[in-house]
Amino acid sequence: MTGGHRRILVVEDDPETADQLVEQLTTSGYQVDLAASGNEALDRGAASDYAVITIDRMLPDIDGIAVMRQLRDDGIAAPVLIISALGEVDDRVRGLRAGGDDYLVKPFSFVELVARVEALGRRSDTIVKETILRVGDLAIDLVSRTASRRGKEIFLFPREFQLLEYLVRNEGRVVSRAMLLQHVWDLHFDPSTNIIDVYVGRVRRKVDGQQAYPLIHTVRGIGYCLRAPG
Amino acid sequence: MLLAKTLTSSTFKLALIAIATFGVIVSILFSYVYLSTSSYVRSRSDRAIMTEYSSLRAAYELAGRDGLIPMIRQRIADKSFSDRVYLLVDPSLTPLAGNLKAWPSTVTTTKGWAEFRAGEPSPDAAHRPLLRAMLDTFPGGDRLLVGRDISELDSFTDQIKAAVILVGALLLVLAAVASVLVTRRTVGRIEQINATSRAIMQSGLDQRIPLRGSHDEWDRVAENLNLMLDRIEILMGEVKQVSDNVAHDLRTPLTRMRGRLEKAYHGSRAGDADQMLIGDTIADLDAVLRIFSSITRIAQIETQARKGGFRTVNLFDIASEVVELYDAAAEQDGTNLTVIGDRDVQVTGDRDLIFDAIANLVDNAIKHGRAGGQVVVESENIDGSPVISIADDGPGIPAGEHEHVFKRFYRLEQSRYTPGNGLGLSLVAAVARLHGSRIEMLDNSPGLKLRLWFSAPAR
Numbered sequence: 001m002t003g004g005h006r007r008i009l010v011v012e013d014d015p016e017t018a019d020q021l022v023e024q025l026t027t028s029g030y031q032v033d034l035a036a037s038g039n040e041a042l043d044r045g046a047a048s049d050y051a052v053i054t055i056d057r058m059l060p061d062i063d064g065i066a067v068m069r070q071l072r073d074d075g076i077a078a079p080v081l082i083i084s085a086l087g088e089v090d091d092r093v094r095g096l097r098a099g100g101d102d103y104l105v106k107p108f109s110f111v112e113l114v115a116r117v118e119a120l121g122r123r124s125d126t127i128v129k130e131t132i133l134r135v136g137d138l139a140i141d142l143v144s145r146t147a148s149r150r151g152k153e154i155f156l157f158p159r160e161f162q163l164l165e166y167l168v169r170n171e172g173r174v175v176s177r178a179m180l181l182q183h184v185w186d187l188h189f190d191p192s193t194n195i196i197d198v199y200v201g202r203v204r205r206k207v208d209g210q211q212a213y214p215l216i217h218t219v220r221g222i223g224y225c226l227r228a229p230g
Numbered sequence: 231m232l233l234a235k236t237l238t239s240s241t242f243k244l245a246l247i248a249i250a251t252f253g254v255i256v257s258i259l260f261s262y263v264y265l266s267t268s269s270y271v272r273s274r275s276d277r278a279i280m281t282e283y284s285s286l287r288a289a290y291e292l293a294g295r296d297g298l299i300p301m302i303r304q305r306i307a308d309k310s311f312s313d314r315v316y317l318l319v320d321p322s323l324t325p326l327a328g329n330l331k332a333w334p335s336t337v338t339t340t341k342g343w344a345e346f347r348a349g350e351p352s353p354d355a356a357h358r359p360l361l362r363a364m365l366d367t368f369p370g371g372d373r374l375l376v377g378r379d380i381s382e383l384d385s386f387t388d389q390i391k392a393a394v395i396l397v398g399a400l401l402l403v404l405a406a407v408a409s410v411l412v413t414r415r416t417v418g419r420i421e422q423i424n425a426t427s428r429a430i431m432q433s434g435l436d437q438r439i440p441l442r443g444s445h446d447e448w449d450r451v452a453e454n455l456n457l458m459l460d461r462i463e464i465l466m467g468e469v470k471q472v473s474d475n476v477a478h479d480l481r482t483p484l485t486r487m488r489g490r491l492e493k494a495y496h497g498s499r500a501g502d503a504d505q506m507l508i509g510d511t512i513a514d515l516d517a518v519l520r521i522f523s524s525i526t527r528i529a530q531i532e533t534q535a536r537k538g539g540f541r542t543v544n545l546f547d548i549a550s551e552v553v554e555l556y557d558a559a560a561e562q563d564g565t566n567l568t569v570i571g572d573r574d575v576q577v578t579g580d581r582d583l584i585f586d587a588i589a590n591l592v593d594n595a596i597k598h599g600r601a602g603g604q605v606v607v608e609s610e611n612i613d614g615s616p617v618i619s620i621a622d623d624g625p626g627i628p629a630g631e632h633e634h635v636f637k638r639f640y641r642l643e644q645s646r647y648t649p650g651n652g653l654g655l656s657l658v659a660a661v662a663r664l665h666g667s668r669i670e671m672l673d674n675s676p677g678l679k680l681r682l683w684f685s686a687p688a689r
Binding site: 159187 | 509512513519523551554555556557558559561562582585589593
């Protein structure tokens with residue numbers, strides 16, 4: 001995989017949804033190929049090198065999971081985002097177990113989709129080796145599990161550190177509430193309360209309180225983004 | 231119509247089979263009675279004849295013809311021997327003594343028992359008495375016949391036969407009448423149930439099968455059917471209530487969205503205002519989708535489709551994670567949220583669902599508890615049963631409302647205006663049912679304590 005590789009294969013049979021996906025991902029700076037059926041997806045998947053592949057579960061010819069398995073069998077390692085209207089956890093787990101890298105339930109917001117595609121794409125091109133990650137004047141030590149700003153240590157509970165680490169690892173990218181729940185708490189459902197916001201609020205007070213500039217930003221309608229100013 | 235139903239009913243067919251079986255048994259019994267009575271009567275008469283014959287034979291052997299003939303004459307003269315017949319003949323069959331005119335021509339045997347009609351054969355044979363006699367030939371060639379008129383015996387057995395047949399017939403008639411009556415009663419009760427069923431199909435669930443107060447099995451069937459109808463009516467009511475509530479809870483945001491879009495459609499484009507309108511609409515849409523996915527989630531849990539995800543999990547660990555997640559929210563509310571109890575409480579279950587259930591209960595406890603109060607999550611093993619309890623010190627739930635709070639969309643009047651869609655406790659109930667666990671509501675005085683009783687994992 002090459003850095004800055006931003007080519008995506010979208011496998012979706014509904015024309016309007018497909019158009020919307022292509023448009024949104026194109027706007028986010030991706031080069032998007034569309035496959036309207038499982039067979040087409042297999043052909044295209046074999047022909048080009050993709051950064052991320054999104055596959056709808058319900059395809060007219062082959063089941064999305066079978067398509068993904070076939071792609072894996074063909075030696076295609078691109079991360080796969082499964083998109084499905086079958087929302088329950090069992091189904092989700094089955095999708096992930098079959099080799100999917102992430103799972104998104106219809107209907108979804110495009111910001112969420114882009115956030116997840118970004119996270120998957122990054123996973124495939126950079127593997128962070130450093131033990132200390134820095135964003136602006138924030139430094140987090142992955143070994144001692146401590147965080148500091150301008151050298152001054154911030155007291156965090158383990159789960160709070162995990163949350164901050166996830167935000168830092170996705171620096172500059174939007175992270176949705178569902179992604180936080182999934183990666184920080186290993187929960188695959190939406191608890192339908194503002195619980196995440198309250199939790200992030202507390203971490204934010206610890207990290208951004210009485211500092212020169214804020215690092216954690218709220219992204220309306222979707223979640224959060226950690227970035228340094230400028 | 232009722233008669234036709236009676237004749238085709240299975241009860242009637244069963245009754246017919248019973249009558250047939252009964253009839254066969256009765257005929258066998260009565261035939262036995264008849265045969266044994268007649269053979270008893272006959273053997274008694276035969277014994278009397280044999281005794282008489284022996285004494286006459288003894289007289290002949292002692293004194294020959296001269297000893298026997300006066301004895302026969304004496305017997306004939308005696309009134310008490312009037313039904314007896316005697317005849318002594320010489321070897322050429324010429325009568326020597328007796329009250330028969332001649333040796334019976336129909337009798338071919340010379341020794342043993344014979345039955346014949348007295349006198350010469352004539353067309354009206356029935357009017358001649360039927361005789362049964364013992365006969366033998368003495369060494370000298372003389373023959374002796376000793377018998378009696380058995381016409382009366384015959385008519386006695388005939389009477390028994392008639393009585394037996396009459397009683398049998400009477401029994402059959404009674405059985406037939408009884409079975410028709412029983413069948414009509416059965417068919418009548420079934421008809422009542424059928425009529426009620428038809429009425430329910432046509433008009434509605436308010437009909438009930440009438441009871442007769444006899445406490446028989448039909449009343450019990452009717453009672454149970456009525457209870458079932460009550461249950462169905464309640465469920466239908468709940469479904470209606472739920473769909474009304476769903477309609478209400480969905481309609482509110484949908485109406486807002488529609489209004490907003492309509493206003494935007496007719497108004498002029500204005501960047502910031504449009505942005506806000508669209509943002510609000512998306513938020514409302516998300517609320518609708520969340521209600522929708524909660525409903526499908528509960529429905530899916532209730533179909534028990536998720537037992538595949540069961541493994542041994544520790545309630546204390548899950549509770550700790552929930553408390554950790556809600557810690558910030560509790561802090562914001564000024565509530566003191568703590569987890570205490572046994573650190574090793576194993577259950578077999580779905581971690582995500584148990585997490586969701588405990589999270590819902592903790593969320594409720596924080597929301598409905600006292601601001602600045604205490605919420606305590608406790609895991610323990612009580613008598614071998616893993617238990618998780620969530621207690622607050624808020625206003626609690628009135629005792630009368632305990633049953634209702636687990637219904638979908640049920641919300642106490644007092645919490646109508648706090649956020650939430652009323653599905654949380656339904657989800658808890660569904661998760662509990664899936665795990666076969668029992669929910670107990672206790673008064674925490676003050677406040678509410680909810681307990682989930684699990685069953686210990688099989689070892």
